[in-house]
Structure formats: structure tokens, C-alpha cells
Amino acid sequence: MIEEKDISLERAVLIGVITKDQNEEKSKEYLDELEFLTYTAGGYAIKRFTQKMDMPNPKTFIGTGKMEEVRQFIEDNDITTAIFDDELSSAQERNISKILNVKVLDRTNLILDIFAQRAQTSYARTQVELAQCEYLLPRLRGMWTHLERQKGGIGMRGPGETEIETDRRIVRDKIALLKARIKTIDKQMAVQRGNRGKMVRVALVGYTNVGKSTLMNVISKSEVFAENKLFATLDTTVRKVVIQNLPFLLSDTVGFIRKLPTQLVDSFKSTLDEVREADLLLHVVDISHPNFEEHIASVEKILGEIKSGDKPTIMVFNKIDAYTAEPLEEDDLETERTEKHYTLEEWKSTWMSKVGNNALFISALNKKNLEDFKKRVYDEVRDIHVTRFPYNEFLYPDYNYEDME
Template identity: 60%
Template sequence: MAIDLSQPAPEAVIIVGVHTPDRQSYTTNEYLDELEFLVQTAGGACVQRFIQQLPAPDSRTYIGSGKVLEVKAAVAEHEAGLVVFDDELSPTQQRNLEKELECKVVDRTNLILDIFAQRARTAYAKKQVELAQYQYLLPRLAGLWTHLERQRGGIGMRGPGEREIETDRRIVRDRISKLKGELAQIDRQMATQRQTRGQLVRVALVGYTNVGKSTIMNLLGKADVLAENKLFATLDTTVRRVSTEGGLPYLLSDTVGFIRKLPTQLIESFKSTLDEVREADLLVHVVDISHPRFQEQIATVNETLRDLKVSEKPQLLVFNKIDAYRPAEREEYDLTPRAPETFTLQELQATWMNRDGANTVFISARTGENLEGLKSELTRLVKGIQLERYPWSTGGWE
């Protein structure tokens, strides 16, 4: 099911989350802040948010019947056309909520899929997103048919009613199978292309979404990658041949950004894009140091890299956006351990991030501050990898 958020006037959206005892309250608020940013990226306008405290999400309505009534009142008050829930809803939960709230209901996964659908530019990326959408849609077909008449959009199947369910499940499964076959063929072609890149060292930019990877790609690779202050601004992998300060060539690739609760359907669909990460010799992990929870974003990226079984690869940690970093105010009597956002930039450079032999550099891709420092670090690391792999290939770049 696609979300139509492309009207000239942003659609009023309400976002909802559940706070459980196993996490801090600021984490729940951080999740909803990110969800609101996702809504804005999709083209909507968040008009109100709700947080329900529960030991665990309600199996029937996710938030419980009492909170459902509160959300329903807010939907009427703001004339909201969409309610977005922060966690993935089961087909039953989504069906019950749409019946109770009398408006469109989607979850974070569906919202991210819709953003990917908007952002996909190449035929390959569009096929990847379409596969993920169908995989998400398949278990939800039964619920969708009861209100298909009033859906403003859908990703394909339409029919007269519930009796067509089995037919349409087969159609969706066939489409999934066809897309997988087409993507597998393209994956093989791309794998062959990667094999023909010769002995060049491969460097992949990785990181949380909206940390500045594309801007760095444009600066280093003289590329023309879309870079804007939105989540998932670019989906298609861009690869450029770049030379170090000493003239040693290497391949630099920009990859799709990671995010907390990244839908598993997207990880599977974007396998080839992530293969650039798997086959890289060096990972440049870009971090938005101006973000108040950048350590949590680092942890999310590291967890994803572990899932991809590439966490042991050499890494360069690039703390970007130092021009926007502002240490938080602390009262003199506050004796609690200092959080990273309370340090000055100079203090941060002397913390764990620059110790224990870690490869780190602090830059501003927007202003160009310390870009030469980044280039020098890349030169040192790429040269080391090249000499380790091909000790005879000293060439003219030493």
C-alpha cells in the first residue's frame, strides 16, 4: 500500500509510539523525533504526537482502547488524514486501528518504504523498492480488501472483494518471484563489473542516514550526488575513481544510509547496494557529530555492519558537521557523568574517539574545514591496504 503524501499542501499526520520499561524515556522521544523527520521527508506535516506507556504493545490495537479514543479525537480535531505508528504493526493491529480511527494507518516500515519509492530514480532501485513493498504487502492482503475502495493509491492489485484473496496472493507471489529473478540477473552483472575493477582498493562510505555521506562523496569524487537535509536523499550507489594525494587511484562508493528499525524487506532488496559494503577494503564511517545522540547512531550503524558480517573491516571514523556542533550547557553543581554533547570540540578530540589506535578525523563537509586532514588519512590507509595486498605495486605514487 503506497502513501499518497504528494499533495501541494502537506497532509496532517499524527504519530504514535509506545514507551516500554526496557528503555529510557529520552530514547522513545528520540524515536518519535526521527519518525517526525521521516513524515516530513515523505511530504507530511506532524500535527500531534502520542506516547503510550505500556509493559508491551497491545496485541489488538498496539496502544490500548483508551489511547485509541484519544488519538481518534485528535484525528477529528486536526482533520488528520494519516496516523503513523513507530513500530511495525501486525495486519490485525492495522485493520483494527483503521476501523477505530476511520483514517489511514501505517507503521514506520511502510513509511520508510514509501520514502524509498519516492526517492528511487533508476530502474534498478525502483525494482528493489517494489520487491520490498510487495513483501510487506503480502501478509496484509486480507485486511486491505475490506477498505480497498477508499484507498487513494496502491502498489498494484485491485479486485472485487474478499473472494479474490487467494488469486491476488498468487499474483503477488508471482510478482515477487519475477522481481527476485530480475534483480538476481542485475546483481550478477554488477558483481561482474566489480570483479573487472582490477586491483584498485575499494572504499565505501557508510553511516546513519542524513550524516553527510553524499556531500563528502561530491567533494572527494567530484560526483553529482543529490545531497539535502532529508532522510534517504539518495538510494542508488555511486562509484567514482578517486586518486590520493600521492596519485594512488582507488574506488569510492556512496551507499544507502542506515536507520534504526530498518525494514528487513529493504535489507534483502538492497542486497547489491550492500554488496559494495561487503566487498569494500575500507569503510569510511561518517558520523553527524552535531546530533545529540550521535553515539546511538554509531551503535546502530555498527550493529548493521555486524549483521552484514563486515564489522571487522578496517574503518575510518569521520566526525562530520563540526561547524554545527554545540556543547550543551551544564550547571556548575551537576556532578553526573558528562555526555558527549557537553564536551567542547577540542575535548571531544581528546576522548575515546581519538584513542586506542582508532582512525578518526573531524571535518565539516559543508565548509570544507579539515578536508585536507580527511584526504591525508585516506591516503595513509589506502596506501597501507594497497601495499599489504600488492607489495610489488609501488608504482609512482609513493
């Protein structure tokens, strides 16, 4: 649980459902993640509400009785925000806002807000703004705030056109403008990628907050922003790395997440282009997280969607220093021993049997097993390089070589 340390944090309640497709344990996992998202965005989760349902209520997401329980708690505890774990329809959002009379967000809206906070470059901000506009467009009706009239006024409103239609036209025009701007930048970035020559490209991929940026900093001697919050990195960082006089390009990409909004996958196309064009993927996994195997599945699903699922991949299990198995007493005959009781050695054996020597176990923070990691990456990059340049294994005359420490 995240402790409330700053009185400036927004006080929020989290709301999820337990359905036939999402059991109680799964619902708790998602709400744990939603709480971390809330903290990353600048909020503090005061209480969680869950309800067992066959499917979410099409009008209010949860039932009438549970909604009244939430409303009463919000009123009694000075809550300013209600956050739902699944994406709400525009009708659900309107209905819930009328009942609760506080700010209502869903998981998608929350992630978009975090991206807006984290976007540093003009390109990242443009990508986030596009995603926000695409999310906003179907939700304009009934919004209590009003869009700034960027193109409104005399001569701009059609005959009989209502305010909501005008707002929609403004947002559609904005979306078209942002897409054109991104298309221009995409062309520039494609040229930049082309200018990098034929060096082997390696991309760090993985769930958010697994330590990709920390690993990038360690092996490339660069200063990429990293902290223990979700989506610390939005902009792709590319660095030249040299291992034993063999240079290659290493890119750090935006982290993936379960229930990743479609708008973000679309708007962050260029970030994903670094993955598509990579020769080798380093799939970084936080092995200390209790649901790391589900994180792996989520990342592999997105890699498949962007047609990168068949690329050569090394599984890099990070944060071995933080891994602890759930204890099981020797005389406990009732509790079934499951994966949560596995030792680190058992996990190594399990994954080595799945992917062979393409599984590495390291701690980027404490620099444990980094020499094995570098050697494995070196061998893989060298094989790709030799295949590409069969008569000239290591010759890159335009670069200054320096061994990594």
C-alpha cells in the same frame, strides 16, 4: 521541531509507546526521527501521542482510552494520517483503521514510501517494489483497496479459490518475478565490479543524513544528489578518486537507520555488496546529532549482520561546524555533567582513546580539516595497495592521474 510551511503537506499524528525496553527519553528520540521521516515523505506532524505500557496492545498497539483520545483529536483537527513508530501486525493495522477511519502507517511503511519516492534508477525501483510486496503479502486481508487483476479472470482462478487467495498468489508471483529480475541485475553488477580491476575499494557507510554524499562530492569532484532529508541517496555511486597520484574507487551507499525494515536489508543486497567487497570503510558520523553514538551502534550492528564488522574502518566525525555542547552553568551544582555537555575537544579525546588515529573530525560542507582527512585516507589506501602489489606501489598504466585540489 519541523515547521509547517506548505499547506499541501499531509497532516499527521505520531504515536509511540514507552515500555520497559524503551524509556521516555528513548521514545522521544524515536519520535523525533519519525517526525523527520514524516517530513521527508511529504507530511507534517501536528501532534504526538505516547503511552506507558508493559508491552504494546496486541489488538490496537495502544490502549482503548488513548486510542479514543487519538480518534477525537483526528476528528477535531482534520488529520488524514496516523503514523505508528513500530511495525504493526496486519491485525493491529485493520483494527486501528476501523477505529480511526484515516490512513494508518507504521515506521516500516513510511520508510518504504520514502524509498519509493527516492528510487531513481530501474534497479532501485525494482528493489523497492520487492520490499513493498514482501511487506504487503501478510497484510492483504481486510485491505479496503483491491489489487489490480494482473493475472485474474477466466481460467486463472482455482476451484474454490477466494479473492484473498488470488491476491496472495498474484503478490507471490510478483515477488518471484522481481527476485528473478534482481538476480539478473546482481550478476551484471558483479561483472561490473570484477571489471574494475584490482583497485583498492573504499566505501562510505553511516547513518542516514550524516553527510556521506556531501563528502563524496567534495573528495571526488562528482555531483551526487545531497540534501537535508533522510535517504537522499538510494543508488550506490562509485567514483574513481586520486590522491597524490594514488587512485582508488570510492562508493557512496544507502544510509542506515534504527529499526531498519528487514525487507529493505534483503532487497538492497547489492547496495550492501559494495560494503562487503570494500577494502576500507569510512564510517561517517554526524557529531552534531545528540544521539550520534547510538547511530554508530546501529550502523555497527548492521555491518555485523552483513559480515563486514571486522573490516578496516576510519571513523569520520562530520559536521563539526554544527556541533554545540549543551551549556552547563559553573554555579549549577545540581545538574550532573554528562556527555551532552562535552566540548568538541573532549569528544576528540574520547574517541581518539577508543580508536587511535582512526578517528577524524571534519566538516565536509565547510571543507574543514579535509587535508588531514585526505592524508589519513591516502596512508590507509597506500598500505592496502603496497600489500596487494609489493613490487609495484603506484603503477596503474591504464589511468590518467590528476592530483586532487
